[in-house]
Amino acid sequence: MTETNKALDDGYAVSIYQALRRLQQAAEVHAKRLSRYGGMTPLQLLILQTLAVRDQLTASQLSRCVSLSAATLSGVLERLEGRGLVSRTRDEQDRRRHWLRLEPAGRAALAEAPSLLPAHVLERFAELEEWQRHALLAGLLRAADLFEAPEEEE
Template identity: 55%
Template sequence: MFGKKVSVETNISAFELGLLRAMRRLQQDAEVHAKRLARYGGLTPVQLMILRILQGEGKMTASALSRFVSLTPATLSGLLDRLEERGLLQRQRDDLDRRRQWLLISDNGRQLLEQAPPLLPPEFCARFSALPEWERHGLTAALLRAAELCGEME
């Protein structure tokens, strides 16, 4: 193999099938779990994630939340409208800057989260928790990096 040039295309092709299979498997499992979540209170995984984030953060602006969950402001706006219509979140004007609007989880949203299923499938959570901490960090870092590679080019 010494002296033989390997093109970038050949390099990627060697991994392409395995990467695509892994990504497809993750997508399929996410879709199955999303259907389970929909049966519980009609929430999508993204809606549940938004509520969990607001529960943890206390309050956020829509623009900060948009960046945090990797959604366009337009997409997030529709999701927030539906959550607000269901009484699961509230919008509150900033006392000092009336142009700023805060998003807060409502009491109904908190109650719903107390009984809500986990964001990730329970089987995955159990297997992931059984891994050594270094491996959990490594997998998380690898998935975050893969997501960056899939994202839009700036």
């Protein structure tokens, strides 16, 4: 790699990291607001919203939907279940499988909860052209894909 290419690569790396850091900081500030206002973390809200849309999921399906490890998801689910917002039901055909469902109290909590995204972000997003909304979402999803660790070759 030439020095020019390395400088270019370093420049992109710094710019990408700075943009990611700004997003991270904004998300952390909003997460604190959500916790103070709604008493739930953004992750808990995301789980409740996912269950509201999908009706019922297994823990492994939900962990893929919300990008959490099984161990981390388990702890969050215990807290939500303890508050009566989510329930686990054993599958009648496969006793090893448990279905997660949103309880009426969870639906009520969602109805009262603030948005996962700040209002000003939603307003600005709505003002974009449709192609810009699609491009922004596609870019964010692609960036997330780029950060996934490559699978180990066997």
